[in-house]
Amino acid sequence: MAFKNYILVCGGAGCEANRGVDLYKTLQKELQEQGVENEAQVVKTGCFGFCEKGPIVKMLPDETFYVSVKPEDAKEIVAEHVVKGRPVARLLYDKTQSRTNAKLEDIDFYQKQVRIVLRNCGVIDPDSIDEYIARDGYDALAKVLTEMTQDQVIEELKKSGLRGRGGAGFLTWKKWMFTKQVASNEKYVICNADEGDPGAYMDRSTIEGDPHSILEAMTIAGRTVGASQGVIYIRAEYPLAIIRLENAIKQAKDYGLLGENILGTGFNFNIEIRLGAGAFVCGEETALIASTEGRRGMPIPRPPFPAVRGLWQKPTVINNVETYANIPMIVLRGGDWFAKIGTETSKGTKVFALTGKINNSGLIEVPMGTTLREIIYDIGGGIRGGKAFKAVQTGGPSGGVITSEYLDTPIDYEHLQKLGSIMGSGGMIVMDEDDCMVDVARFYQEFCVDESCGKCAPCRIGTRTIYNLLTGICQGRGTMDDLQKINEIGRAMQKAALCGLGQTAPNPVLSTMKYYEKEYLAHIKEKKCPSGKCRDLVTYYILPNKCIGCTVCARRCPVGAITGERQKIHTINQETCIKCGECLKACKFSAVFRR
Amino acid sequence: MLSLEIQFISLTTEIAEVLILNTTMEKPAADDKKLTPELKEFIRQWKPKPGNLIMVLHRVQEHFGYIPRNVAFEVADLLDVPLARVYGVVTFYHLFKLKKPGRFKIAVCMGTACYLKGGEDIIKELENILGVGLNAVTPDGEFSVEAVRCLGCCGLAPVLSVNGEVHGNVKKDQLAEIVAKYKGT
DSSP: OOOSEEEEEEOSHHHIIIIIHHHHHHHHHHHHHTTOTTTEEEEEEOOOSOGGGOSOEEEETTOBEEOSOOGGGHHHIIIIIIIIOOOOGGGBSSTTSOGGGOBGGGSHHHHTOOOSTTTTTTTSOTTOHHHHHHTTTTHHHHHHHHTOOHHHHHHHHHHHTOBOTTSSOOBHHHHHHHHHHSOOSOOEEEEEEOOOSTTOOHHHHHHHHOHHHHHHHHHHHHHHHTOOEEEEEEOTTOHHHHHHHHHHHHHHHHTTSSEEEETTTTEEEEEEEEEOOSOGGGGSHHHHHHHHTTSOOOOOOSSSOTTTSOGGGSOEEEEEHHHHHHHHHHHHHOHHHHHTSBOSSSBSEEEEEEEESBSSOEEEEEETTOBHHIIIIIISOSBGGGOOEEEEEESGGGOEEEEGGGTTOBOSHHHHHHTTOOOOSSEEEEEETTOOHHHHHHHHHHHHHHHOOSOSHHHHHHHHHHHHHHHHHHTTOOOHHHHHHHHHHHHHHHHHOSSHHHHHTTHHHHHHHHHOHHHHHHHHTSOOOTTSOOGGGOOEEEOTTTOOOOOHHHHHOTTOOEEOOTTSOOEEOTTTOOOOOHHHHHOSSSOEEEO | OHHHHHHHHHHHHHHHHHHHHHHHSOOGGGOOOOOOHHHHHHHHHHTTSTTOHHHHHHHHHHHHSSOOHHHHHHHHHHHTOOHHHHHHHHHHSTTOOSSOOOSEEEEEEOSHHHHHTTHHHHHHHHHHHHSOOTTOBOTTSOEEEEEESOOSOGGGOSOEEETTEEEOSOOGGGHHHHHHHHTTO
16 A cells, blocks of 8 residues: 655664664554554664764655654654644754755755665665565666676676775675686675674664665675575674564565575575674684684684685685675676776775764765765764864774875775775774874774784784883873884784784874874873873863852862862862863863863 | 694693683582573574584573573583583683673673763763672672673764663763663663
8 A cells, every 4th residue: 555655764773772663663653643544654764874863754755854853753743744744843954944955865964975885775664675676676686697697797896896895995806706716516605794893883784774785795696606605794783683684584585586596597595694792803704704614713814715715615705795785786787887986996985984073973975085074074064062173083993093184085995095094894983182092092902902813923912012002101101112112013013913903903003103193292201191081191270260169160079079168269189089070071160270 | 643742732722621611610509500492492403504603602692691601511512512612612702701791781882982982981980880890790680881892873972782772872970870770670
């Protein structure tokens, strides 16, 4: 039955966590209570990307876009929009504008975005294979199975110039060709959905919003390289994505799009899910294979590459979620179409998780070659709270920082590498003047210490040593020698560590040392933390000429370190002060001061 | 000769790991957990599939909340793998626990976005409220706090989850209320 209205509710993990599940149920209840359940249908979709303003609701057919919707708003949406056909103005993104500015594409957040990977996210119900098929889903698979040879698929990928989106940017067609060329009775296709990079959630959202695109692409890969078994290795921390995948696999099997004799062509392909268990190193392909085999996820030296000897010693194609999500579109529209988007060396789009001190946090997809300035200011809406931009970190624990002078750099694999960072999987964390770069470097190093598998000495000992040195610097015990040591150890790790984790672990440190040397020097020579983040290096004072004795700071202090009578000047006892900064935030007379 | 040596080495590491297992896993007296018939059936289904160990451990932990010592023995037995393999895998992956967590597991996100927005302060405040440190259980067995790497809700930073239920944009002064919401329920 066709409905007059469709109410699309974001079913991404972020919005669901933000009372989105409640909202979905309340909308359904309201439709019934107001007697219009035959006029509108509530549909749960994938991530709209605008996580900052979640939960998101989009109305069809008029495409009104509501932001920050609470379950309490459901009644009004149904009464006004569904029954009377009037948008609820207070829930629009730009409340000052009238209806004309209500649609998704009118919002600045979406204007510079191009959606290929996320084409179905926020558009279809991820639990419905019919909706995926209605949007040309599984057409690419049908084309590959009935009209194209294996070499033609590889040729199309070659024309597209698609590179791996998991980090290193290896050409996808080469991986597929190498695997195809190896003669073997059994081959495997693996989807790497072990998105362990802190601050990145592109793959999770893609799977949650459009699981069938991954299944379709893996099946295409299976046909192309001659494999009959696929494995999706996914983080156990993503329960919603796992449920949607399981459901999608079942539906695809029921429709004859997966399993035996796919589309009557005699081609067999199965996909099973394997769960990770919280080990960042398992994103590295050889470690991922070890983990899929049920062992400790430790990497092994390459070559042989998985294309030659992978899962169960058989030739294996491993690609990341985002890489796969591009493939059905490339097959359908052709490699030439894809190659028109992007830069000379990096084709297509890239999905980024834009987070940190930015106004519009969320998931964005932009053509390669978009500048950081466009992403941060046009899409991201600038720095939160009017603070000054300091740096943007890409590539997580394997990447580096990019400073304000490079904001106009077009983003592609080569440019980011030249700046000492990497594309990585797509985490993009914006930092402002309050963030201390030494502390950020220490944070990433601590992560690498935790996640190092311990197999090779450069990584196991190197990460720990650098972490200890950085902690010393943050606590005011650093010397100039330490910087020299960090540099030497870091360079040695880049050359000597066994896998990508160890080789790139020093990147955040070396990159911050290069661009923010002054901050390191301030910590070491002056024993000061310019941004005030390193607690051991800051002191709080009360300026006697400004303090009016209002007692607010003394009442806010959690440890009772501030003394003083009403209307008399207060003082901070430095012995008991824990440097939490609450007094600075509480004082309305700018009498508290940090040094 | 060489292969014999290798065998010997791997044998001694196995023995060593089992010894460690005996000392670090919970004492049998406090741990009389046994595999349920459903779990046994699950293991039976997975046994023929290669690389089954991690999937089986996930299922076991889902049931008990951790990997009890006796159960680890049973799993090794049923899957026909050395106990050292089980122990090796359990200790390698952060998600698998050898100790019983609190009835309510509070996971504070320490991904980059949450860290920058004060995740560390959230942990400190929770430690204050609950009176126990990270990865320890409150004496009444109700709560345990752990730091996790990215729950994938960076738009809502800082984030924590209680038994999987996510709370976003958490402020320090809301924590007592969040804890109270679960306590005794």
